[in-house]
Structure formats: structure tokens, C-alpha cells
Amino acid sequence: METDIPGFLLSVYQHLGVKYPKFYKMDNLAKLGWLATEVLLKDFDKAKYQPTDIGVVLTNAGSSLDADKRYYESVQDIASPALFVYTLPNIVIGEICIRHHFKGENAFYIFDGFNADFVNNYVSILLETGQLQACICGWVEMAATGYKAVLFLVEKDKKENAILFDAAGIEKRFIAVGFNQR
Amino acid sequence: MDKLMADLKEQIIEQLNLQDVKPEDIGDDQPLFGDGLGLDSIDALELIVLLQQKYKVKLSNAEDGPKIFRSVRTIAEFIESNKIPNA
Numbered sequence: 001m002e003t004d005i006p007g008f009l010l011s012v013y014q015h016l017g018v019k020y021p022k023f024y025k026m027d028n029l030a031k032l033g034w035l036a037t038e039v040l041l042k043d044f045d046k047a048k049y050q051p052t053d054i055g056v057v058l059t060n061a062g063s064s065l066d067a068d069k070r071y072y073e074s075v076q077d078i079a080s081p082a083l084f085v086y087t088l089p090n091i092v093i094g095e096i097c098i099r100h101h102f103k104g105e106n107a108f109y110i111f112d113g114f115n116a117d118f119v120n121n122y123v124s125i126l127l128e129t130g131q132l133q134a135c136i137c138g139w140v141e142m143a144a145t146g147y148k149a150v151l152f153l154v155e156k157d158k159k160e161n162a163i164l165f166d167a168a169g170i171e172k173r174f175i176a177v178g179f180n181q182r
Numbered sequence: 183m184d185k186l187m188a189d190l191k192e193q194i195i196e197q198l199n200l201q202d203v204k205p206e207d208i209g210d211d212q213p214l215f216g217d218g219l220g221l222d223s224i225d226a227l228e229l230i231v232l233l234q235q236k237y238k239v240k241l242s243n244a245e246d247g248p249k250i251f252r253s254v255r256t257i258a259e260f261i262e263s264n265k266i267p268n269a
Contacts (some may be wrong), residue, residue: 021220024199078235082198097198 003148009035019112020099027067027086028153029142030095033058036149037096037136044153046100053133056093057102057123058151060141063110064089069144092140104132114139114179116171124165127156150177186258194254197232198225210255218253226251233257239264 009031013023016038017028026034046054074080085091090108090123097106105126109118119137126132138151154165163169194214198221208219213221221229229251235237238263241247249269250260 019202021200021202024201025224030241078231080231085224 003146005013005142005144007153012087018073022095022098025082026095027091027142028147029064029066029089029140030086030092032097032142032147032149033092033140033151034099036138036140036151037100040136040151040153041100046102051101051105052104054100054102055123055126055132055135056096056102056106057109057119057126057135057137058089058093058140059109059111059114059119060139061110061112062141062143064091066142066144078108094116096136104135114171114174116174120165120167120170123154127154132156139179148178150174150179166182183185183256183262186261187254190254190258190261193232193236197228208254211253214253215248216250229257233261235259238266 005028009028009059012035013020013031016035017147023031025033052115064087067083071087072080074083089110090106093108097103107122109115111118123132123135123137126135134153134155136151136153139148140151141148152170155162187210188205191208194200195205197222200219202221203219212218215226226247230241230247233241241250250256
């Protein structure tokens, strides 16, 4: 079955009713991460934090390969600068940070599969050392044939009914949405 | 010149993925960068590619960029004054 990924991403953007012209210029990976973050932060009161208090730590397996391939094809003619800027996976984080004015620690890591231990350790250190008060974490993967985005928000201050941030709990939830058990 | 400016508006919209913008939304003398159409530095590079690919016109001096890319009219004037005859 052929998947119309650009069509799907556009329909989600239109459904959200957000006016953000730069969305159209993003590659599919950035669009996916950007849209997933819009949904994740729908009810999040970011005003209670300083811009430097909020970070983004994302992971995937394919890096920016989807944009890399498109760029490789485009250089047969004159290379597109607009496409070139998306040939790094962390650009998705940049788009999220620009949109929400986040200025905290951010990083994009490549793993074979989602690594709950790593994300838990890394983000816990950022929160415990006071470098961040909140962090958007997860997995954003884009390929020509499919995509996957699973994001979650971690906050240093414990909220009522909040889910405990630990590796086993994160892994359990990722397995529940189709990730392989290690 | 009017025909060239109309073509340019369509090309700019297509090349820069300005999907919320229609050709009639872009004034002939409207600033393209900053407070005008809100284009950025990557868009400027895309415009250089557009001139080279579509109109076979090369920007030889980068310092002339801000003057040339000020508006659709200034781009059209640059194309007119630099195009290769019969190209």
C-alpha cells in the first residue's frame, strides 16, 4: 500500500488550525516532529518556565536519511539550499524550539531502537542538575515508506496523577505502541 | 516587464513553498525580506538558484544581493539588464 506521507502531514497541520507558513518549507521529518509537539503541548502551560528551562531530546534510527536521499537526487541539477538545511536530524529540534521559543539543552541521538535507559539517564541528569525544568523526549522517525513519532513531556516538579519517569515505565509504554522489546 | 514580474511571483511562490500566498498578494514593490514577505537567508539562496535555473542569470557579486532582491520589480530589472540575448 502506498502511503501519502506529505498528504497526511498536511492534513494534520490543517486539522490543528495553526497558521505557521514555515511549516510548508520543512522536510517530512521536521514536519512530523513539529506536529507531534503541537499535539503534545496542546494543554502545556509553557509560560510558567523560562525559555532556557525547557529542553528537547529526541532519537531515531534513520537520522535525516529521508531528506538526505532527496538532497542527493536534487544535486544532479543545481542543489537546493532549502533542502540542504534539513540534511541533519537535529533540525527538527530547531523547528520545535523556534516555534515554542525553547532555549534549553537539546540533542538528537541515533539508536537502532528506542533506548529508554539512555533517555532516562540523560534527561534525569539534566533535570537533577537544574539545567532543565522540563524536557520533550521521544522518537521521531521518517522514511519514504513510513513514519513514527512518540513523544512525551517530563517535568521536574511532580504533578498529581503524573506518571513516574523511569526507564522501565518508558519502555513499557513504547512497547505498547509497537516498539520492539530489547 | 509586467509579464516578467507576474511570472516571477508565480516562480517565487513555487520555489519557496509559499503555499498560503497568491501572486496577487505580492506587490511589485513590496519588500521581500524582513517585514515584507518575511523571506529569510535560505530563501535568498533559493532565489539565486531560481535566477540561475529559470532565467539563466547569475549573481556574480553577493554584495549586490540586498539591492537586487529588494522586491519583485528589482529582481525583474536585474533579469532584464543581465539576460543573454535570445537565451
